[in-house]
Amino acid sequence: MEKIQMTTPLVEMDGDEMTRILWKDIKDVLLLPYIELKTEYYDLGLPERERTADQVTVDSAEATKKYGVAVKCATITPNAQRLDEYNLTEMWKSPNGTIRAILDGTVFRAPIMVKGISPVVKTWKQPITIARHAYGDVYRATEYRVPGPGVAELVFSGADGKDFRQTIYNFECAGVLQGQYNKDSSITSFARSCFQYAIDTRQDLWFSTKDTISKKYDHTFKDIFQDIYDAEYKDQFERLGIEYFYTLIDDAVARVIRSQGGFIWACKNYDGDVMSDMVSTAFGSLAMMTSVLVSPDGKYEYEAAHGTVTRHYYRYLEGENPSTNPMATLFAWTGALAKRGELDGIPALADFARKLERASIATIESGVMTKDLAGLWEGAAPAKSVTTAEFLQAIRENLDKALAG
Incomplete structure (x- = not known):
């Protein structure tokens, strides 16, 4: 079939670890053979965020405000362990938190339901x-580890010169404080x-x-x-x-x-x-959850609700072919493509995205699935647990049938 043409780019935000591998595989197997994919690419992998002092995350959010639709891979929010592992200069903030704050959005998450689970x-x-x-x-929030006895106060200094002050607690020993706002x-x-x-x-x-x-x-x-x-x-x-x-x-x-x-x-x-x-x-599984950030002025950022699947990534680096569930990441792509098609008046793009979703669900309902779902399977026939690559190929076969029909 002739590739579907896009007119406006998606903002593409690449990520970390195993989900970064899934990201490329989904594009290679299920998207690029069918779509003349048009994206504005931002690498939100931890090394690039370190190199740019996290400016790349801000840039990706601003691009989303410009183009209206983004698709995001899972990313690492570093802790002390990651600080050493990636030789970071600081523990960069959650990219999701940064993007959400810039877009002022609400996150809507819903499960992907399949027959048999x-x-x-x-x-x-x-x-x-x-x-x-x-x-x-x-x-x-702003946090403080109270070292010993003392008075904690909530203070607000108004722009009109009026102050508010109230005692939170008169500490008789060490403790902890947290101030949050909205x-x-x-x-x-x-x-x-x-x-x-x-x-x-x-x-x-x-x-x-x-x-x-x-x-x-x-x-x-x-x-x-x-x-x-x-x-x-x-x-x-x-x-x-x-x-x-x-x-x-x-x-x-x-x-x-x-x-x-x-x-x-x-x-x-x-x-x-x-x-x-x-x-x-x-x-059923975090890997079976859709997630979309919607801003009040109609900007959309689709992502997987789960993390970067670190354990599978380490095994992948050792040469294994893990059975990692790609559904949430795949549905981030289909959600973004469907919305782009809807906004740009390209019904073929939206239709392709929905057929790809149905092909993915049909693959699981036929008994072919990744290992995490096999333990939940209640279908009449035994579940066939496959690697990620085999699962994506099975989806492609069902997609080709749907497109041919």
């Missing part, structure tokens, strides 16, 4: 999408992104915090969501027959476990980080 929670019949606020809170503007963007995504996908929206304990911080989130819903989205929700409601996060957890799925669960930054892992694992 049932969720751990037996009542779940439809995907649960986690909407994670991607700004502030503990991820931008902004009304970012919370507002978060709320609008969630409401619009619910409308676009025709799903109910749940929002949960702990406002009974955090009567200023969390309550501000609750109030902003409600004000925006009442003023801007209530009529649209009612016309579509979908619902928005707020509940405490502990109540939300109970409701989620008893539900059948099929809704969006909006969470603050840390809550969303934790709950997305819980939901994805309960549905």
